[in-house]
Amino acid sequence: MRRGMFQITAATAAALTLVCAACSGGTASGSADDDGPWAPTGSIEYIAPAGAGGGWDTLARTSANVLEGSDLIDVRLPVTNMEGGGGSIGWSHVASKESDPHTLFVTSPPIILVPLSGASPHDHTDFTPIARLIADYSVYGVAADSDIQTAEDLFAEIAADPRGFSIGGGSAVGSMDHIAIAGAAGAAGVSAADVNYISFEGGGEALLATVGGHTDAVVTDVASAIPLVASGDVRIVAVSSEERVEALPDVPTLQESGIDFTFDIWRGVMGPAGLTDAQVAYYEQLFADMLELDTWATERDRLGWDDAYMDSAEFGVFLDEQSTQFESILTDIGLSS
Amino acid sequence: MDILNQLAGGFAVALTPENLLYVLIGVLVGTIVGMLPGLGPMAAIALMMPIVFSMEPASAMILLAGVYYGAIFGGSTSSILLNAPGVAGTVATSFDGYPMARQGLAGKALAIAAIASFVGGTVGVVGLMIVAPQLARFAIGFGPAEYFALMVLGLTAVASLSGKNLTKGMIAAVFGVMVSLVGIDRQTSILRFSFDLPELYSGIDFLVVALGVFALAEVFRLVRQRQNDDGKSITSLRLNRSELASITPPMTRTSVLGFFTGVLPGAGATIASFLGYAMEKRIAKDGESFGSGNPKGVAAPEAANNAAAVGSFVPLMTLGVPGSGTTALLLGALLVLGVTPGPLLMTERPDVFWGVVASMYVGNLVLLILNLPLIPLFARILRMPKAMLLPLIVVFCVIGVYALSFSVFDLWLLLGFGVIGYGMRVAGFPAAPLILGLILGSLMERAARQALQISGGDWSVFVTKPISATLLGIAAVSVGLTVLSHLRRRRERVLVSS
Amino acid sequence: MRSIMTGQRLVAIAIALFSVGYLVIAFRIPDFALEVSMQPATFPKVLGLSMLVLSGLLFLQRPTAAEPTSEPGRRDAIVMLISMVFYIALLVPLGFALTTAVYLFAMAFYLGYRRHWVNAAVAIGIAAGLHATLAYALGITLPSGPLPL
Structure with missing residues (x-):
């Protein structure tokens, strides 16, 4: 049943995460090039390839509101929701708009993961990266009464009883939460294929299953975990960020625990293929400037986002790296197609 | 009595003129949006989001909760009148509500739905107030x-x-x-x-199928009936004492059932309404007449789905876990407003928890008061000449489905399921x-x-x-x-x- | 009982054929690369077989009375269906407001509503009203087509 009642928008929670750490706005190399500067001549169709209320939608609407309310841009950015296929419906639409500089869409790891699972004919290489904007992180947790105290304990348990030790997560098999635990397992010297990952509808259900003793551990995003961490029902043993997150100051990173793995759930903006350098330069400058706005800072802090800007070129390289990394983790799990 | 003190505090929040206004706006908007087939609480809440971001958390939740149960309430109206469920939770309401409307009892069916919703909602709120924390533990057991x-x-x-x-x-x-x-x-x-x-x-999508096999199939059936039943009279909406007495036990039972079902994050209002309907059909002495316009068949699912809607606030507010897409939106709103729902909400932000609880009492009452006088007005749509009404139902279904996904493909699916639904009827498949x-x-x-x-x-x-x-x-x-x-x-x- | 091939038996055969087609597709669903407790094809196979068994039961059953259908209404139902095909097909190119107004007017006319001015006023009023309500009150943008909405 699609988008039905039970489709908990994990993304809603995910997007609304995290207390913001010190944010580096980043400066873009936005100088005009050979073709001369470019600017939009009409309203920009700003696509959230999902329904209203999810993470993509929240990012699209928030950034559109901030931009429209600023003097950075004088055309409108009406947000269009194109729901379906985990994003592939929206992506097909953008792919059909090749070279149209008045189309943008918000994006995150599914642009890599969904094509890898074979469920979308389009992947990130079919689009022009504009900018990476924000990031969120994964956490690894157990029920409060569990014997597991550290990340080492967690992976030791997995290694000891691969089939019997179950780990719940909020996303599909082979998607974000599964990658986050399998990748960490691989780095901890445990076979990624030995992770008995159970997919739940959203981080909330996955957490409850662990609290209720139905699963042994849970992997989800910071925001989803916070309520049950605060109440003492769930203990987080590690976070996937490079540095500790402000919302969970006592939780060590995987790297501190001796596991060389980081994972961030980033979000950014892309456009159709075939945009000119001037058009890309215009947009990356636009979003770089947006991140500097006080109105953005207010929204960002309120939504608990963490700025993680990359310009078009950096973002493009980053996407390729992510794609390689995800593919190798999926291969380790036994899922490469 | 600690709870009474807390509740008094809640009413102090809910009864400020400002918050009363929000309850009123919320249930009104919710009812209207819910009445449009296909547009349910998710659409209504998503659209209120930008407005609530600048509000006090308690006021925002009061408004959004009002929209939520208002929409579930409103959904029953189109289920009963047009056989076009406005909301997934009200599909079961159409099983007996629509036959009642065809028999000229639209007013009565709507009144029963309104009363049953009120009872279900109120039972739910009482449950939410008294046993929410314990129930949270019950939900975790699932x-x-x-x-x-x-x-x-x-x-x-x-x-x-x-x-x-x-x-x-x-x-x-x-x-x-x-x-x-x-x-x-x-x-x-x-x-x-x-x-x-x-x-x-x-x-x-669930609603594509539901609108197809119920509403469109019915349109195909009605268009084949050449005799004109225009200007159907709408009987009084008043229920006599024996009718009230006959629906009271089903309403009470299904309210409790619905509340517990709603508390489970993986179940929800739709399942609650079906379970309630099936249970009452089995219990009732006149169970055979369920499906052909039995008032109990309207009261049972309506009480259950409203109680479940309130019940779904239990995991949301006491565990921070949404049980449905709609409550996920509410969770998002709370987080944006700087309130972290979870086991600590009741102690950290009693104004939010108890304010919402109190506002639900008020909201349920407002819904009842607001809607009983409007029922004759809504029911008048059935007086429309059939030649106009049938195309209009088609238009409502098309809007509802299109607004779900903005996809013409889904409209073809809608039509396909309309044809399947009609074929099923002709061949005698329920x-x-x-x-x-x-x-x-x-x-x-x-x-x-x-x-x-x-x-x-x-x-x-x-x-x-x-x-x-x-x-x-x-x-x-x-x-x-x-x-x-x-x-x-x-x-x-x-x-x-x- | 007119013949062995009652309507219900034909329906049962149609359902059986559907089940077979469903099973063919179900058996072609690939197995998952990992060891799982239940393959993605398992449940569909069970469903397909259940449907096949049920269609067999239906075939053997004594037919229950189907809803009587009258000949004259058939044309109306077909026109209704065709009109909906046009309505859906033209919704995006011509826009919601225009298509809806034309559809409402034409269908009410076809179904025998004869007060044409009232009909036109209602059709236009409803189409415009719905478009405006959805666009301005609910923020749902329906296709606008060539009209400057």
Whole structure:
């Protein structure tokens, strides 16, 4: 049943995460090039390839509101929701708009993961990266009464009883939460294929299953975990960020625990293929400037986002790296197609 | 009495003129949006989001909660009048509500729905107030194995929904389950029955099917009836004492059932309404007349779905876990407003928790007061000449489906299911089991796979866990009774004919 | 009982054929690469077989009375269906407001509503009203087509 009642928008929670750490706005190399500067001549169709209320939608609407309310841009950015296929419906639409500089869409790891699972004919290489904007992180947790105290304990348990030790997560098999635990397992010297990952509808259900003793551990995003961490029902043993997150100051990173793995759930903006350098330069400058706005800072802090800007070129390289990394983790799990 | 003190504090929040206004706006907007087929609480809440971000958390939640239960309430109106469920939770309301409307009892059916909603909502609020923290622990006891058992129990309702021919009902139910499996399988990311159509990757939306097999199929049926039944009179909406007395026990029972079902994050208002309907049909002495305009058949699902809507606030506010897409939106709103729902909410932000609880009392009352006088007005739509009404129902269905996904493909699906639904009617297949199969099918499969994945493939998990074993036991007894009664009826028929 | 091939038996055969087609597709669903407790094809196979068994039961059953259908209404139902095909097909190119107004007017006319001015006023009023309500009150943008909405 699609988008039905039970489709908990994990993304809603995910997007609304995290207390913001010190944010580096980043400066873009936005100088005009050979073709001369470019600017939009009409309203920009700003696509959230999902329904209203999810993470993509929240990012699209928030950034559109901030931009429209600023003097950075004088055309409108009406947000269009194109729901379906985990994003592939929206992506097909953008792919059909090749070279149209008045189309943008918000994006995150599914642009890599969904094509890898074979469920979308389009992947990130079919689009022009504009900018990476924000990031969120994964956490690894157990029920409060569990014997597991550290990340080492967690992976030791997995290694000891691969089939019997179950780990719940909020996303599909082979998607974000599964990658986050399998990748960490691989780095901890445990076979990624030995992770008995159970997919739940959203981080909330996955957490409850662990609290209720139905699963042994849970992997989800910071925001989803916070309520049950605060109440003492769930203990987080590690976070996937490079540095500790402000919302969970006592939780060590995987790297501190001796596991060389980081994972961030980033979000950014892309456009159709075939945009000119001037058009890309215009947009990356636009979003770089947006991140500097006080109105953005207010929204960002309120939504608990963490700025993680990359310009078009950096973002493009980053996407390729992510794609390689995800593919190798999926291969380790036994899922490469 | 600590609770009374807390509640008094809550009323102090809810009864400020400002918040009263928000309750009023919320339930009004919710009712109107909910009445449009296809547009449910999710659409209404999503659209209120930008407004609430600048409000006090308590006021924002009061407004959004009002929109939420207002929409569920409003959904029953189009279910009853047009056979076009406005909200998934009100599909079951149409089973008897629409036949009542066709018999000229639209006013009465709407009044029963309003009263049952009020009762369900109020029972739910009382439950939320008194036992929310304990119930949260109850909800946690439900893991995949328990959900599987609950879905199996839910499917036994097919027997109640099948009418005379159990075989046809089961065929419809299996077809519904088949439809629910279309798309990407979340457990493995493998595509099933999607025929390389990206539009099918994420499955077929519940409301597309419901509007097709109920509303459009009905349009096709009505258009074939040449006799003109224009200007149908709408009887008084007043219920006499014996009618009230007859619907009171079902309302009370299904309110409690609905509340507990709503508390489970993996169940919700739709399942609650079906369970309530099936339960009352079985209990009622005149259960045979369910489906052809029995007032109890309106009261039961309406009380259940409203109680469940309130019940869904239990996991949301006390665990920070949303049980449905709609409550996920509410969770998002709370987080944005700087309130972290969870086990600590009641102590850290009593104004939010108790303010919302108190506002629900007020909101339920407002809904009742607001809607009873409006019922004759709504019911007037049935006085429209059939020549105008039928195309208008089509337009409503098209808007509802289009607004869900902005996809013309879904409109073709809607039409397809309209034709299927009409064909089923002609051939004597009931549509309700199809909807039940659609709701429960994929959930049941998912729960089974999760449970088996956790147990390492050991099927005994379903009977070794107490809650799961109990639910499966009830399901088995229920199936046994149905089979017995069918056999007995057949024997009687044989005896009569010989 | 007119013949062995009652309507219900034909329906049962149609359902059986559907089940076979469904099973063929179900058996072609690939197995998952990992060891799982239940393959993605398992449940569909069970469903397909259940449907096949049920269609067999239906075939053997004594037919129950189907809803009587009257010949004259058939044309109306077909016109209704065709009109909906046009309505859906033209919704995006011509826009919601225009298509809806034309559809409402034409269908009410076809179904025998004869007060044409009232009909036109209602059709236009409803189409414009719905478009405006959805666009301005609910923020749902319906296709606008060539009209400057």
